[in-house]
Amino acid sequence: MNKQTPRRQITRRSFVKVAGTGGAAMGALAAASGAATKAQTEPAPARVKPPTQAEKAREFAAPEGYSEEQRAHYFIDSPGSDYMVDILQKLQIDYLAINPGSSFRGLHESVVNYGGNARPEILTCLHEEQAVALAHGYAKAAGKPMAVACHGTVGLQHAAMAIYNAWCDYVPVIIIAGNDIDAANRSGSVAWAHSAQDPVSIVRDFTKWDAAPISLEDFSESLVRGYRIALTPPMGPTVLVADADLQEGSVKQKPPIPKLTVLQPPQGDLNAVRETARLLLESASPVIVADRHARSQAGIDSLVQLAELLQASVVDEAGRMNFPSNHYLNHTFAPGGPIRSADLLLALEVNDPWGLLNKVRDFADHKTAFVGAENVKVVTIGTQDLFYKSNYQNFQRYLSTELAIAGDSEATLPSLIEAVREEMTSSHKKKIATRKRAAMDLFAKGRDKALDDARYGWDAAPVSMPRLCMELWHQIKNKDWSLVSRSDFQSSWPRKLWDFDKHYQYLGGSGGAGIGYGAPAAVGAALAFRGRGVLPINIQSDGDLLYGPTALWTAAHHNLPLLSVMHNNGGYHQEFMHLQRMASRRRRGIESTAKIGNAFDEPAIDFAAMAKSMGVWSSGPVSRPQDLGPAITKALEVVSQGEPALIDVICQPR
Amino acid sequence: MTVSRARHLATSGLLVAVCLVAAASDAKEGDQKIVSRPAVSAPRDARPFVSFGCYQCHGYVGQGANSGPRLSADMPYEGFQQIVRFPYGGMPAYPRELLRDENLRAIYSYIKSLPPAPELKDLPLLYDTSKRAGSR
Numbered sequence: 009m010n011k012q013t014p015r016r017q018i019t020r021r022s023f024v025k026v027a028g029t030g031g032a033a034m035g036a037l038a039a040a041s042g043a044a045t046k047a048q049t050e051p052a053p054a055r056v057k058p059p060t061q062a063e064k065a066r067e068f069a070a071p072e073g074y075s076e077e078q079r080a081h082y083f084i085d086s087p088g089s090d091y092m093v094d095i096l097q098k099l100q101i102d103y104l105a106i107n108p109g110s111s112f113r114g115l116h117e118s119v120v121n122y123g124g125n126a127r128p129e130i131l132t133c134l135h136e137e138q139a140v141a142l143a144h145g146y147a148k149a150a151g152k153p154m155a156v157a158c159h160g161t162v163g164l165q166h167a168a169m170a171i172y173n174a175w176c177d178y179v180p181v182i183i184i185a186g187n188d189i190d191a192a193n194r195s196g197s198v199a200w201a202h203s204a205q206d207p208v209s210i211v212r213d214f215t216k217w218d219a220a221p222i223s224l225e226d227f228s229e230s231l232v233r234g235y236r237i238a239l240t241p242p243m244g245p246t247v248l249v250a251d252a253d254l255q256e257g258s259v260k261q262k263p264p265i266p267k268l269t270v271l272q273p274p275q276g277d278l279n280a281v282r283e284t285a286r287l288l289l290e291s292a293s294p295v296i297v298a299d300r301h302a303r304s305q306a307g308i309d310s311l312v313q314l315a316e317l318l319q320a321s322v323v324d325e326a327g328r329m330n331f332p333s334n335h336y337l338n339h340t341f342a343p344g345g346p347i348r349s350a351d352l353l354l355a356l357e358v359n360d361p362w363g364l365l366n367k368v369r370d371f372a373d374h375k376t377a378f379v380g381a382e383n384v385k386v387v388t389i390g391t392q393d394l395f396y397k398s399n400y401q402n403f404q405r406y407l408s409t410e411l412a413i414a415g416d417s418e419a420t421l422p423s424l425i426e427a428v429r430e431e432m433t434s435s436h437k438k439k440i441a442t443r444k445r446a447a448m449d450l451f452a453k454g455r456d457k458a459l460d461d462a463r464y465g466w467d468a469a470p471v472s473m474p475r476l477c478m479e480l481w482h483q484i485k486n487k488d489w490s491l492v493s494r495s496d497f498q499s500s501w502p503r504k505l506w507d508f509d510k511h512y513q514y515l516g517g518s519g520g521a522g523i524g525y526g527a528p529a530a531v532g533a534a535l536a537f538r539g540r541g542v543l544p545i546n547i548q549s550d551g552d553l554l555y556g557p558t559a560l561w562t563a564a565h566h567n568l569p570l571l572s573v574m575h576n577n578g579g580y581h582q583e584f585m586h587l588q589r590m591a592s593r594r595r596r597g598i599e600s601t602a603k604i605g606n607a608f609d610e611p612a613i614d615f616a617a618m619a620k621s622m623g624v625w626s627s628g629p630v631s632r633p634q635d636l637g638p639a640i641t642k643a644l645e646v647v648s649q650g651e652p653a654l655i656d657v658i659c660q661p662r
Numbered sequence: 663m664t665v666s667r668a669r670h671l672a673t674s675g676l677l678v679a680v681c682l683v684a685a686a687s688d689a690k691e692g693d694q695k696i697v698s699r700p701a702v703s704a705p706r707d708a709r710p711f712v713s714f715g716c717y718q719c720h721g722y723v724g725q726g727a728n729s730g731p732r733l734s735a736d737m738p739y740e741g742f743q744q745i746v747r748f749p750y751g752g753m754p755a756y757p758r759e760l761l762r763d764e765n766l767r768a769i770y771s772y773i774k775s776l777p778p779a780p781e782l783k784d785l786p787l788l789y790d791t792s793k794r795a796g797s798r
Contacts, residue, residue: 459782459788459791464732468721478787588718589754592754595759596760598714602715661722
């Protein structure tokens with residue numbers, strides 16, 4: 009971890025002293041190269057006394073030997089970006105992820121020299137996309153946002169996909185974009201290429217809010233407001249332009265920084281909540297579907313309460329960790345799925361409620377099939393409806409519902425539980441009590457099926473996903489762990505067989521399915537967990553890592569304990585299957601052509617060597633399942649010392 | 663420095679290796695690049711199962727995934743043929759012009775040749791989980 013750098017005042021005397029030291033070092037080199045004769049015959053310089061405190065103060069305020077005009081030419085006192093750091097500190101932003109850029113050089117320098125590189129601490133990223141994805145993963149693990157700084161033009165362009173992911177995933181990220189709006193002050197052609205009249209325009213369609221203040225007072229209010237908006241459900245990224253002149257100009261009187269008041273998440277309308285309670289109690293087979301419901305452990309606990317009160321099946325869509333995986337009411341993986349037979353669906357922050365009941369078949373005729381029960385009623389609770397933008401279509405298809413309650417589901421559930429309790433009659437209790445046995449049987453069926461399925465391919469090479477996941481589980485189950493990667497590409501095996509019951513144990517996925525999120529988000533989560541004793545486990549898709557392998561370097565550089573186990577299947581496997589489907593549909597070229605443009609296995613990529621090149625301990629490739637256990641043991645030893653580790657494993661496709 | 667490795671897959675201890683990928687068959691000790699995907703070993707030729715893309719959704723040993731169900735060795739050929747030519751669910755269709763009968767039979771033979779999965783009681787990593795099920 010970078011240590012706090014004490015603030016240093018650069019005085020002329022200390023500059024001369026440093027230069028003298030450098031000169032002496034260069035003198036030593038000159039002697040070594042045979043030019044010693046001149047140095048040896050010249051007399052040694054008189055020893056220079058260090059300056060007194062009064063001299064230092066005078067020199068800092070008015071550097072000796074400089075005229076007023078020269079002072080104004082060379083130096084700036086109290087730059088605006090120092091004040092920007094004051095605001096970041098007041099907002100308690102712990103980290104600033106950057107890939108460095110001249111358009112925010114003022115802010116960068118203030119963070120490291122004025123702020124002492126502490127709160128915020130700079131996180132060095134080697135691509136802006138990774139900086140934002142790192143902030144995305146961090147926010148979900150830490151429960152608070154961090155900031156990212158980048159060029160307003162080329163930086164935002166690089167960062168765009170990661171910003172889109174955070175937008176789709178409803179995660180707050182505070183982005184500060186450098187820009188140089190005054191054309192008369194741009195020095196050099198690069199400053200022109202890195203400036204725009206409206207730099208945020210390229211990402212405005214997938215950010216909540218943005219501002220381009222031209223005064224420090226406005227900057228202060230805008231940063232505080234942008235932080236608040238980012239944290240107001242539905243949460244999302246916000247962007248603030250930090251103009252170069254604001255950063256680098258001098259501020260005579262720092263404006264006061266407004267106090268941050270975070271909005272309380274909105275609760276659903278109480279009448280609608282009461283009506284929902286009645287519908288739930290009247291239904292014969294209610295099912296609760298949770299997606300981005302739980303913002304904290306309280307969200308899980310209240311959902312458990314509600315589900316047990318009603319003996320209702322719960323399906324976890326896993327946008328977050330919503331419900332314990334080993335709870336008998338968790339029917340996410342039950343055969344047949346309870347949604348198809350539900351007469352009432354309660355959807356909590358579900359991104360795609362239409363998709364719960366309808367499927368558009370991926371065939372030439374695009375037939376749509378309704379897969380729910382006739383007359384099923386749907387109630388939605390969520391904040392998505394409170395904020396929409398129209399260009400990007402992540403909002404999914406419209407579903408007609410019985411009730412649509414605009415409110416944060418975690419904040420609303422306590423009143424729903426209270427309403428259910430108040431409305432519940434003895435007749436309801438009797439009916440509900442009969443569901444428990446069936447619910448336990450359904451859970452057992454799902455678990456039995458998973459265990460049965462996991463046996464197949466157990467000893468195969470490439471390594472099967474159940475084998476990989478259970479070898480990992482065996483060694484982490486007694487530790488405090490978090491799965492910081494989404495498990496869909498591993499056929500959800502961790503969610504089927506591991507024991508999840510804490511909110512931080514599963515963080516969900518990218519939101520926008522923008523590949524390249526995984527590695528940096530895992531690094532961000534590892535940052536949040538560092539010092540908390542939580543072991544981050546990242547099952548890393550190979551294609552995802554290839555978009556930004558330098559995330560591994562960031563993990564090594566910042567000493568972030570993180571275990572990454574590669575899901576190395578040699579290609580962009582989703583696209584293999586897409587191409588296969590296209591070839592089938594067009595009745596041509598199906599044999600062996602699916603690899604073209606999709607595979608990266610000829611030559612195969614040595615991920616262990618790649619990780620090692622970035623300073624990450626690594627092993628592999630492991631191709632035999634019996635070698636996995638020992639490899640994991642060694643890697644965990646490394647991670648327990650506070651360092652990242654990576655195991656390359658040659659795996660089955662899914 | 664990367665070195666090529668000859669890779670052998672064993673399914674339940676089977677020994678025979680069949681190279682699937684052309685590059686794999688070209689691998690030599692001391693080559694600078696890593697040879698690509700490992701070869702699949704099975705009593706019957708797995709090449710059509712891989713080259714026609716069955717493995718993509720069903721896995722190299724037909725074990726299944728969220729992209730495609732486990733392949734059963736119990737189905738008669740006529741039923742198997744029907745499902746491949748006129749699939750249900752999300753599977754794309756494979757008419758004769760794409761997948762000739764002889765290749766389909768080879769794929770069927772490969773699936774039939776796959777060994778049974780080990781018993782749950784013989785897999786401690788899974789058996790331990792079965793005892794925890796529904797504990798909340």
